[in-house]
Amino acid sequence: MTTPEYAQELRTLLFQGENDIRRDLCAELPEATLAEALTGLSPQSVWEMLSLMQPWKRAAVFGYFNLDFQVFLTENINKDELAHLLTEMSADERVDLFKRLPEEAQESVFPLLAKAEREDIRKLSSYDENMAGSVMTSEYVTLTPDLTVTQSLEKLRRQWPGKETIYYAYVIGEGRRFLGFVSLRKLILAKPSAYVGDIMKAEAIYIRASDPREKAAELIAKYDLIALPVINGGDALVGIITHDDALDVVTEEATEDMLRMASTDAEEYENSSILQSIRLRGPWLTLNLGTAMLSSLTVSFFQDTISQYVILAALMPIIAGLGGNAGTQTLAVTVRGIALGKIPVGRGRKVILQEAGVGLMNGAIIGLLVAVIALFGFNKPWLGLIMLMAMICNLIIAGLIGSAIPLALKSLKLDPALGSSVFITAATDISGFFVFLSLATLMMPLLR
Amino acid sequence: MTTPEYAQELRTLLFQGENDIRRDLCAELPEATLAEALTGLSPQSVWEMLSLMQPWKRAAVFGYFNLDFQVFLTENINKDELAHLLTEMSADERVDLFKRLPEEAQESVFPLLAKAEREDIRKLSSYDENMAGSVMTSEYVTLTPDLTVTQSLEKLRRQWPGKETIYYAYVIGEGRRFLGFVSLRKLILAKPSAYVGDIMKAEAIYIRASDPREKAAELIAKYDLIALPVINGGDALVGIITHDDALDVVTEEATEDMLRMASTDAEEYENSSILQSIRLRGPWLTLNLGTAMLSSLTVSFFQDTISQYVILAALMPIIAGLGGNAGTQTLAVTVRGIALGKIPVGRGRKVILQEAGVGLMNGAIIGLLVAVIALFGFNKPWLGLIMLMAMICNLIIAGLIGSAIPLALKSLKLDPALGSSVFITAATDISGFFVFLSLATLMMPLLR
Numbered sequence: 060m061t062t063p064e065y066a067q068e069l070r071t072l073l074f075q076g077e078n079d080i081r082r083d084l085c086a087e088l089p090e091a092t093l094a095e096a097l098t099g100l101s102p103q104s105v106w107e108m109l110s111l112m113q114p115w116k117r118a119a120v121f122g123y124f125n126l127d128f129q130v131f132l133t134e135n136i137n138k139d140e141l142a143h144l145l146t147e148m149s150a151d152e153r154v155d156l157f158k159r160l161p162e163e164a165q166e167s168v169f170p171l172l173a174k175a176e177r178e179d180i181r182k183l184s185s186y187d188e189n190m191a192g193s194v195m196t197s198e199y200v201t202l203t204p205d206l207t208v209t210q211s212l213e214k215l216r217r218q219w220p221g222k223e224t225i226y227y228a229y230v231i232g233e234g235r236r237f238l239g240f241v242s243l244r245k246l247i248l249a250k251p252s253a254y255v256g257d258i259m260k261a262e263a264i265y266i267r268a269s270d271p272r273e274k275a276a277e278l279i280a281k282y283d284l285i286a287l288p289v290i291n292g293g294d295a296l297v298g299i300i301t302h303d304d305a306l307d308v309v310t311e312e313a314t315e316d317m318l319r320m321a322s323t324d325a326e327e328y329e330n331s332s333i334l335q336s337i338r339l340r341g342p343w344l345t346l347n348l349g350t351a352m353l354s355s356l357t358v359s360f361f362q363d364t365i366s367q368y369v370i371l372a373a374l375m376p377i378i379a380g381l382g383g384n385a386g387t388q389t390l391a392v393t394v395r396g397i398a399l400g401k402i403p404v405g406r407g408r409k410v411i412l413q414e415a416g417v418g419l420m421n422g423a424i425i426g427l428l429v430a431v432i433a434l435f436g437f438n439k440p441w442l443g444l445i446m447l448m449a450m451i452c453n454l455i456i457a458g459l460i461g462s463a464i465p466l467a468l469k470s471l472k473l474d475p476a477l478g479s480s481v482f483i484t485a486a487t488d489i490s491g492f493f494v495f496l497s498l499a500t501l502m503m504p505l506l507r
Numbered sequence: 508m509t510t511p512e513y514a515q516e517l518r519t520l521l522f523q524g525e526n527d528i529r530r531d532l533c534a535e536l537p538e539a540t541l542a543e544a545l546t547g548l549s550p551q552s553v554w555e556m557l558s559l560m561q562p563w564k565r566a567a568v569f570g571y572f573n574l575d576f577q578v579f580l581t582e583n584i585n586k587d588e589l590a591h592l593l594t595e596m597s598a599d600e601r602v603d604l605f606k607r608l609p610e611e612a613q614e615s616v617f618p619l620l621a622k623a624e625r626e627d628i629r630k631l632s633s634y635d636e637n638m639a640g641s642v643m644t645s646e647y648v649t650l651t652p653d654l655t656v657t658q659s660l661e662k663l664r665r666q667w668p669g670k671e672t673i674y675y676a677y678v679i680g681e682g683r684r685f686l687g688f689v690s691l692r693k694l695i696l697a698k699p700s701a702y703v704g705d706i707m708k709a710e711a712i713y714i715r716a717s718d719p720r721e722k723a724a725e726l727i728a729k730y731d732l733i734a735l736p737v738i739n740g741g742d743a744l745v746g747i748i749t750h751d752d753a754l755d756v757v758t759e760e761a762t763e764d765m766l767r768m769a770s771t772d773a774e775e776y777e778n779s780s781i782l783q784s785i786r787l788r789g790p791w792l793t794l795n796l797g798t799a800m801l802s803s804l805t806v807s808f809f810q811d812t813i814s815q816y817v818i819l820a821a822l823m824p825i826i827a828g829l830g831g832n833a834g835t836q837t838l839a840v841t842v843r844g845i846a847l848g849k850i851p852v853g854r855g856r857k858v859i860l861q862e863a864g865v866g867l868m869n870g871a872i873i874g875l876l877v878a879v880i881a882l883f884g885f886n887k888p889w890l891g892l893i894m895l896m897a898m899i900c901n902l903i904i905a906g907l908i909g910s911a912i913p914l915a916l917k918s919l920k921l922d923p924a925l926g927s928s929v930f931i932t933a934a935t936d937i938s939g940f941f942v943f944l945s946l947a948t949l950m951m952p953l954l955r
Contacts, residue, residue: 087710091730216696225692226674226733243691244673248664262535280758281539283751285674285733302750303731309754310728313761314843320765321839322832336865337872340836344829344873351828359821365813372820373807376827376936380799381792383831384770387928388788391769395762417784424785425792480835488824 069096073108085112094123102135118147130159138164142171151196151304154183182297191275192268194308195289195298200228204238204256208249215243224286224301230259235295237288239263265290268297272308277400279305312398319476320394322347343478350485354379357489361496368506371499374446378495381425382453382487389414389461390483394476397469407466411459418458419451426450441505449495453487460486517544521556533560542571550583566595578607586612590619599644599752602631630745639723640716642756643737643746648676652686652704656697663691672734672749678707683743685736687711713738716745720756725848727753760846767924768842770795791926798933802827805937809944816954819947822894826943829873830901830935837862837909838931842924845917855914859907866906867899874898889953897943901935908934 069088073081073096085093085108097105097120109117121129121144133141133156145153145168157165157180169177179197186192200218202211211228219225228246230238239261249258265288266275279287279302287305289298318324322343326335358365358375365371393410396402402410426447433443464482465475499506517536521529521544533541533556545553545568557565569577569592581589581604593601593616605613605628617625627645634640648666650659659676667673676694678686687709697706713736714723727735727750735753737746766772770791774783806813806823813819841858844850850858874895881891912930913923947954 089710089712089730219692219696244667247695248667262537264537276754280751280754282537283539283749285750301731302733302754303728306724306728306750306754306757309757309761310847313757313765314847317761317765317768317843318836318839321835323836323840333861333864333868336840336861337868340833340865341869341872343836344833344869345876347829347832348825348873348876351825354824354828355821358824359818362817362821365820366817369810369814369820370807372813372817372823373803373810375820375823376802376806376940377796377799379824379827380802380932380936381795383932384795384928385788385792387769387835388766388771388791391766392771392784395765399758399762413781413784416781417788420781420785421789421792424789425796428793428796480832484828484831488828492824 066096070100073097074104078111081108082111085116090116090119091123093120098124098128102132105132106135114143114147118144119149122148122152126155126159129156133160133164138167138171141168145172146176149196150179150183150198151194154180158184186268189272190268191266191270191272191289191300192298194272194275194304195268195300196304197298199224199286199299201231201235201296202228202241202255202259204230204232204254204259206255207251208246208253208255208258209251211241211246211255215246224299227286227299229288229296229299230255231296234293235297237263237265237290237294237296240288263288266300267291273312273398275300276305276308276312280309315474316394316398316476319474320390320479322478322481343481346478347481347485350481351488353485354488354492357492358496361492361500364496364500364503367503368499370442371496374442375492375495377429377446378449378453378491379488381450382457382491383484385418385421385454386457386461386483386487387480389417389458390465390479393462393465394479397465397475402466407462407470411462411466414458414462415455416458418454418456422451422454423447425454439506441502445495445498445502445506448498449491452494453491456490457483457487514544518548521545522552526559529556530559533564538564538567539571541568546572546576550580553580554583562591562595566592567597570596570600574603574607577604581608581612586615586619589616593620594624597644598627598631598646599642602628606632634716637720638716639714639718639720639737639748640746642720642723642752643716643748644752645746647672647734647747649679649683649744650676650689650703650707652678652680652702652707654703655699656694656701656703656706657699659689659694659703663694672747675734675747677736677744677747678703679744682741683745685711685713685738685742685744688736711736714748715740721760721846723748724753724756724760728757763922764842764846764924767922768838768927770926770929791929794926795929795933798929799936801933802936802940805940806944809940809948812944812948812951815951816947818890819944822890823940823943825877825894826897826901826939827936829898830905830939831932833866833869833902834905834909834931834935835928837866837906838913838927841910841913842927845913845923850914855910855918859910859914862906862910863903864906866902866904870899870902871895873902887954889950893943893946893950893954896946897939900942901939904938905931905935 069092073084076084097108109120112120124132141164145157148156153176183192183195183197200215202214206214215225215228226243227240228243229240232238239259240263241255241259245258264278264282264284266278268289268291275287278284279300284302286299286301288296289300291297323340326339393402396410429450430443430447433439433446461483464479468477469475517540521532524532545556557568560568572580589612593605596604601624631643631645648663650662654662663673663676674691675688677688680686687707688711689703689707693706712726712730712732714726716737716739723735726732727748732750734747734749736744737748739745771788774787841850844858877898878891878895881887881894909931912927916925917923
């Protein structure tokens with residue numbers, strides 16, 4: 060097995076071996092392995108190696124490179140070679156690359172493609188990148204209900220070489236209307252003279268091209284599908300989404316959620332230079348500066364109180380720190396719950412109340428701990444009582460806001476994870492300081 | 508298509524329809540849909556509906572319930588019925604359920620199972636839940652190199668009904684030694700008289716049963732596999748992992764990372780009562796109380812300084828808030844980078860330096876903003892200078908520690924995401940307060 064650690068040795072073999080060995084390696088090794096070994100090398104070296112491969116394999120290896128590297132490599136070939144490469148690529152990878160090419164390259168290569176590929180690109184590129192349509196491929200086999208099993212198998216055999224998935228065939232009627240599917244398994248077990256219309260599965264799972272791509276991944280995960288048919292507004296079959304693309308979608312969505320929750324963006328991975336990181340995180344930190352100034356303003360109202368009893372300033376980080384972390388816990392549970400579909404529409408209120416309850420209990424536990432320390436450690440019972448009350452209030456607020464923010468973003472059709480960490484720390488800081496310092500001001504006669 | 512919104516209507520149909528309609532629905536609907544409609548109903552209702560299904564379909568629907576519900580349902584059937592159900596279930600789901608049964612149920616039902624199933628349970632249950640072995644199934648077709656294509660197809664046809672994946676068959680030698688695989692596609696296109704040994708793919712991707720399960724998901728994603736063969740220490744084939752299980756692993760691992768990063772645990776989803784949430788989050792909050800007391804102690808060293816210039820207390824939240832959020836950004840990028848394999852072993856130092864660089868730049872930008880506000884808004888140039896220096900230091904520290912914590916946890920073979928939010932806020936709070944208040948103490952003559 061070839062694992063990432065061998066990539067370096069593989070490169071040596073590929074570039075120092077004899078031509079026969081190189082050709083054999085290119086023919087035998089999996090496409091993903093070859094792509095990994097070639098990634099990051101100079102365009103000359105990459106093209107030299109790609110030229111040793113069969114056209115279909117070359118296109119497959121090329122499709123495994125990340126898009127930036129693909130675009131970079133295309134700058135070193137002429138438009139005929141580019142057209143040839145695009146023709147050999149799988150339909151979904153072809154359109155992804157095409158959309159990223161500079162406009163002039165698009166214009167010069169488009170006329171060189173066959174009519175089928177041109178129409179394919181037009182069709183697949185018409186969907187927004189968050190839509191199911193953007194991850195579908197047009198490479199699948201269609202059958203009609205009037206075909207026999209023998210005719211169907213014949214058609215499958217003929218069309219196999221270029222198709223991404225041949226383990227399901229899709230049955231369509233007039234105007235490509237989607238009727239159902241037949242698995243290869245069923246076709247092989249069925250009587251050769253049976254009709255597709257009689258053995259197909261009509262109660263099939265499908266998705267609309269304009270639905271969100273996460274939904275496609277959900278359906279594939281839920282029903283354990285190898286591929287999911289995609290239909291348009293007129294119920295016509297326009298493509299399929301395969302299980303490997305669903306895996307990519309799930310991975311990308313999880314990355315997006317995690318980074319957005321931390322107030323930055325998944326783009327960081329595509330091009331992770333220092334400048335890129337600053338560009339993506341800077342605006343959120345600037346917004347954070349604004350919210351932190353609000354916290355600061357809150358504290359500044361209580362300067363009199365603090366100057367009378369400076370220990371309050373030293374205790375502020377305990378209130379703010381616990382509130383922030385409890386809020387982050389709630390946030391993560393809620394964001395992930397929404398992503399996994401565990402919080403159905405209309406259940407939001409229940410989640411918020413439950414989180415407030417958790418905040419109340421945890422606030423009481425931690426607050427009591429603090430109160431006990433204040434009482435026995437420092438002999439300051441009133442200070443302990445203030446900390447207890449402030450802790451309970453702040454952890455209830457952390458629960459309420461930590462769950463309400465993502466649910467509100469969701470109902471506004473925004474990403475529930477968007478910049479959540481900035482908002483939650485602002486909310487818990489401001490409310491925590493306000494409650495703690497207000498109580499201290501009210502009870503000042505008892506504290507001194 | 509049946510979507511979650513229809514579950515309620517489907518229940519009505521299932522429980523109020525006539526027996527013929529109910530039987531038809533049970534036969535026609537996908538297993539996942541039926542399982543969804545039945546989840547949460549009383550055991551009597553669930554078993555009433557399951558009894559209308561064919562044994563294989565009953566077991567398949569049962570396998571879609573979550574494990575808690577499965578265990579709960581088994582309490583309402585006798586041991587013969589349980590043995591029958593276990594026999595019909597797929598091998599991986601069977602062992603998952605078996606491991607969760609109460610000990611007495613295990614002991615009473617085990618002798619009732621056939622020898623093959625008993626051995627299967629022993630084999631599959633011997634792996635830790637984080638190992639690839641724990642997600643594999645024993646349901647696949649094996650061939651030997653000396654079989655012809657005709658004989659192979661005959662064997663495939665015979666073994667199909669019970670096998671999870673029939674699109675790949677695995678080739679084994681003496682002692683079940685793993686030799687390679689043949690796809691169904693290849694078998695159907697090959698000459699009927701050809702030998703398996705000549706058409707099989709020997710350069711196959713595989714995994715060891717003791718490898719981490721994430722690695723299985725990675726390989727399946729990278730090579731776009733429908734199934735991945737699993738071998739033991741002696742190179743013998745012991746199982747396969749299918750694409751749908753890889754999707755589950757990726758989803759679960761992302762959930763685990765996100766929640767651990769926020770200092771709680773993925774267990775919250777399995778049994779999300781208020782008490783469960785308190786049990787999981789409480790210990791982290793208690794640890795956080797400890798770290799927050801260290802921040803508090805840091806501030807308390809500077810009580811003299813603060814009492815001389817109380818505005819410092821109001822400015823502390825700005826330093827702490829920005830540091831915490833910048834640290835969280837770094838943390839999320841690093842944790843996700845590790846999970847996606849974007850940070851290879853030995854590149855850790857480079858990542859930490861890059862993050863420190865981002866911290867320096869963002870610290871300078873935000874710090875200058877603050878300094879300008881202090882200068883022109885409040886005419887306090889020295890205070891602005893202190894804020895600028897403290898902001899730069901704190902954001903560099905946030906970058907260093909936010910990346911170093913997950914990398915250190917990783918090299919200690921712990922989960923890189925474990926409790927990270929508690930550690931990062933502690934580090935940025937303590938260092939931020941220390942730098943800010945030290946500078947203020949040193950420059951006090953200029954401030955007053």
